[in-house]
Amino acid sequence: MESRMSQTDPATPPAAAGAPHPAMLAKAETLTEALPYIQKYAGRVFVVKFGGHAMVDAARSREFAQDVVLLKTVGIHPVVVHGGGPQIGEMLARLGVESEFVDGLRVTDAETARIAEMVLGGAINKEIVRWIGAAGGRAVGLSGKDAGLVTARKLTRTRRDPDSAIERTIDLGFVGEPETVDARVLDVMIRDGIIPVIAPIAAGTDGQTYNINADSMAGAIAGALSAARLMLLTDVAGVRGADGELMAELGTGDVKRLREQGVISGGMIPKLETCVDAIAKGLDAAVILDGRVPHGLLLEFFTRTGAGTLIKSS
Ligand SMILES: Nc1ncnc2c1ncn2[C@@H]1O[C@H](COP(=O)(O)OP(=O)(O)O)[C@@H](O)[C@H]1O
Numbered sequence: 001m002e003s004r005m006s007q008t009d010p011a012t013p014p015a016a017a018g019a020p021h022p023a024m025l026a027k028a029e030t031l032t033e034a035l036p037y038i039q040k041y042a043g044r045v046f047v048v049k050f051g052g053h054a055m056v057d058a059a060r061s062r063e064f065a066q067d068v069v070l071l072k073t074v075g076i077h078p079v080v081v082h083g084g085g086p087q088i089g090e091m092l093a094r095l096g097v098e099s100e101f102v103d104g105l106r107v108t109d110a111e112t113a114r115i116a117e118m119v120l121g122g123a124i125n126k127e128i129v130r131w132i133g134a135a136g137g138r139a140v141g142l143s144g145k146d147a148g149l150v151t152a153r154k155l156t157r158t159r160r161d162p163d164s165a166i167e168r169t170i171d172l173g174f175v176g177e178p179e180t181v182d183a184r185v186l187d188v189m190i191r192d193g194i195i196p197v198i199a200p201i202a203a204g205t206d207g208q209t210y211n212i213n214a215d216s217m218a219g220a221i222a223g224a225l226s227a228a229r230l231m232l233l234t235d236v237a238g239v240r241g242a243d244g245e246l247m248a249e250l251g252t253g254d255v256k257r258l259r260e261q262g263v264i265s266g267g268m269i270p271k272l273e274t275c276v277d278a279i280a281k282g283l284d285a286a287v288i289l290d291g292r293v294p295h296g297l298l299l300e301f302f303t304r305t306g307a308g309t310l311i312k313s314s
């Protein structure tokens with residue numbers, strides 16, 4: 001039989017005779033607060049994007065994996081898509097390869113694409129699979145290339161020249177956006193109790209390897225699986241408005257204006273574009289939340305207050 005710890009915590013005063021200890025009662029209340037959410041979302045898919053900035057240390061990765069395994073255990077189906085931008089940056093710097101960003105996207109030549117695939121599909125993917133295994137879950141790592149999960153098409157950006165007002169096309173190299181998603185392999189895994197862990201790399205119909213922003217990859221997969229939620233874990237508390245305050249909610253109609261005003265920039269651009277696209281395709285809502293907060297994912301799922309910024313149709 002498993003050993004049981006004493007109910008009394010030396011730091012808290014003893015409970016009245018016969019009554020449960022207050023600390024134990026608080027634990028029971030937390031569990032009952034979670035009950036309606038477990039009932040509402042049992043059997044639904046949650047796509048969780050674990051950003052490179054959220055993978056701050058081993059403790060955080062372990063807690064993230066525990067949260068994901070707990071969701072699976074109560075009947076919700078998490079699908080993990082991960083990033084690794086800072087880790088790719090470190091490897092490129094070590095190898096002396098320069099890299100630049102346009103609107104939060106890494107301009108990717110053939111060598112950068114090879115290094116991105118090595119870092120994302122190798123080291124980071126297997127590390128997350130390992131942490132999920134350590135938490136008692138069964139995970140399988142894959143990229144868009146496996147079983148034709150995602151095909152990519154080349155992505156280009158345009159910029160308006162401020163002097164001449166002429167639009168010019170910026171070539172980002174081997175940066176792709178998801179073109180098709182064939183989620184059958186994920187359906188098989190989910191049915192078999194496996195948690196898929198997906199790296200944002202895919203092949204194009206031209207046979208080239210494309211580097212895809214991890215938020216875009218997560219959004220495309222959430223759309224294809226008709227997920228209940230897309231959760232983007234990052235290194236900020238959520239989206240900050242023009243006054244610098246955290247926005248608890250944001251309508252999809254406001255995103256374009258915030259971008260034009262320069263309130264959202266850098267990595268927040270692909271994140272919010274992804275949320276808007278995925279909601280237009282039928283996703284209920286998306287959440288941008290702080291991945292550095294211990295068990296932030298569980299707090300968002302299972303408490304009335306939630307955390308981060310909720311993005312809804314408007
Ligand atoms: N309005 C905004 N609110 C919050 N963060 C913003 C905003 N505009 C730009 N950002 C930037 O977006 C970053 C998150 O994107 P990114 O660095 O790509 O994260 P990740 O690696 O998790 O995908 C934040 O660290 C912040 O610097």
Ligand SMILES: CC(=O)N[C@@H](CCC(=O)OP(=O)(O)O)C(=O)O
Binds near residue numbers: 088200
């Ligand atoms: C095209 C593009 O920018 N790809 C990203 C892929 C990784 C990523 O998106 O990681 P984060 O979520 O940690 O930022 C990159 O090369 O950094």
